Amino acid sequence: MRTHESQITIIDMKFATKVIHAGIEPDPSSGAIMTPIFQTSTYVQKSPGEHNGYEYARTQNPTRDALQTNLAALENGDYGICFSSGMAATDAVMKLLKSGDEIVSTNDLYGGTYRLINKVFGQFGLKGHFVAMTDLSNVEAKINANTRLLWIETPTNPMLNIIDIQAACDLAKKHGILTCVDNTFASPYLQTPLDFGADLVLHSATKYLGGHSDVVHGAVVTRNKELADKLYFIQNAAGAVPGPQDCFLILRGIKTLHLRVQRSCDNARIIAEYLRQHPKVNRVFYPGFEDHPGHEIAKRQMRDFGGMVSFTLKEDTLEAGSKVMSNTHFFSLAESLGGVESLIGHPPTMTHASIPRPERLAVGMTDSLIRLSVGVEDADDLVADLEKAFGDF
Numbered sequence: 564m565r566t567h568e569s570q571i572t573i574i575d576m577k578f579a580t581k582v583i584h585a586g587i588e589p590d591p592s593s594g595a596i597m598t599p600i601f602q603t604s605t606y607v608q609k610s611p612g613e614h615n616g617y618e619y620a621r622t623q624n625p626t627r628d629a630l631q632t633n634l635a636a637l638e639n640g641d642y643g644i645c646f647s648s649g650m651a652a653t654d655a656v657m658k659l660l661k662s663g664d665e666i667v668s669t670n671d672l673y674g675g676t677y678r679l680i681n682k683v684f685g686q687f688g689l690k691g692h693f694v695a696m697t698d699l700s701n702v703e704a705k706i707n708a709n710t711r712l713l714w715i716e717t718p719t720n721p722m723l724n725i726i727d728i729q730a731a732c733d734l735a736k737k738h739g740i741l742t743c744v745d746n747t748f749a750s751p752y753l754q755t756p757l758d759f760g761a762d763l764v765l766h767s768a769t770k771y772l773g774g775h776s777d778v779v780h781g782a783v784v785t786r787n788k789e790l791a792d793k794l795y796f797i798q799n800a801a802g803a804v805p806g807p808q809d810c811f812l813i814l815r816g817i818k819t820l821h822l823r824v825q826r827s828c829d830n831a832r833i834i835a836e837y838l839r840q841h842p843k844v845n846r847v848f849y850p851g852f853e854d855h856p857g858h859e860i861a862k863r864q865m866r867d868f869g870g871m872v873s874f875t876l877k878e879d880t881l882e883a884g885s886k887v888m889s890n891t892h893f894f895s896l897a898e899s900l901g902g903v904e905s906l907i908g909h910p911p912t913m914t915h916a917s918i919p920r921p922e923r924l925a926v927g928m929t930d931s932l933i934r935l936s937v938g939v940e941d942a943d944d945l946v947a948d949l950e951k952a953f954g955d956f
């Protein structure tokens with residue numbers, strides 16, 4: 564819901580300017596430079612139907628509008644639609660489909676998305692196929708007359724596989740299928756999927772966009788007016804809207820997105836290189852390595868290689884993995900990612916515990932697999948923290 568005037572200026576802005584200025588105007592009533600938190604459920608009308616464009620806060624809220632405009636600009640889109648969580652945003656996209664429709668996605672998809680497709684929308688007649696999407700012939704093999712949506716996530720979690728967004732969108736277009744890219748792991752600073760032909764881009768803003776581990780939030784961005792209208796309708800009709808305080812926190816986080824993500828990328832590169840030469844480490848999964856199978860694609864579609872690094876230990880056991888994790892200090896043992904502070908996690912016993920072991924092993928997720936969300940601390944301290952944890956076992 565951006566005005567024509569701001570639209571013109573947004574198009575001319577570079578990314579580091581957009582994060583701070585796109586959709587953000589001083590509050591007309593006070594001049595406040597920060598977007599006010601419009602903590603209200605309703606708006607007074609002069610006479611029935613005579614109002615300033617705001618009637619009820621599920622439908623519209625000025626703090627949310629500012630964020631929606633800002634997010635649309637960051638993703639080089641035209642419409643931003645915000646939700647109360649990444650999963651609520653995903654839920655809204657699934658509601659574009661109808662019973663009997665089929666979805667093709669990756670076999671190392673975010674667990675919550677897999678659960679939503681199978682356990683919730685499965686009951687309403689949607690069907691998901693989950694294949695190794697790094698090879699698009701696997702996707703093509705699942706496409707049939709009922710296929711409506713290609714759901715792409717790249718880099719993937721926790722194996723950091725890279726999917727070719729342009730090639731996947733070309734394939735989908737050939738078959739008249741909608742594409743949605745979950746861009747949570749990259750953030751729009753690193754990757755803007757709409758530029759590669761995606762119809763929709765989705766975020767768990769809980770992660771890099773918010774960036775401070777203090778809010779749960781989700782968003783979808785598109786250039787397609789028809790899809791945007793349907794999503795605004797679902798946003799209001801189903802009502803999984805974010806509160807104004809949460810929108811404010813995401814807006815505030817976004818102002819430093821480029822600085823935070825770049826620092827995370829720089830730190831992750833140092834840590835990946837440190838891990839690769841460590842005698843106790845077996846494999847390091849990091850798309851910035853030239854021998855990573857997705858490196859060339861990542862170079863094409865990403866500005867840098869991200870702040871996530873996964874690795875396995877030579878002593879490939881659950882016990883060895885948990886020992887390393889229990890002995891770090893700056894890397895806090897927790898789920899989630901994308902905050903200023905570094906996190907360490909053990910997917911086999913945490914986020915991916917519900918996946919049967921043979922399936923885990925088949926995608927390379929062996930027992931000692933550790934995932935790092937590298938924050939913006941000093942890289943020397945982070946390396947020293949890992950060095951100490953390795954020394955302790």
Ligand SMILES: *Cc1c(COP(=O)(O)O)cnc(C)c1O
Pocket residue numbers: 648649650651673675676716720745747748766767768769770779780781
């Ligand atoms: C966290 C996450 C989600 C879900 O978002 P919430 O904000 O937790 O609901 C979806 N996709 C990816 C890749 C995620 O990391």
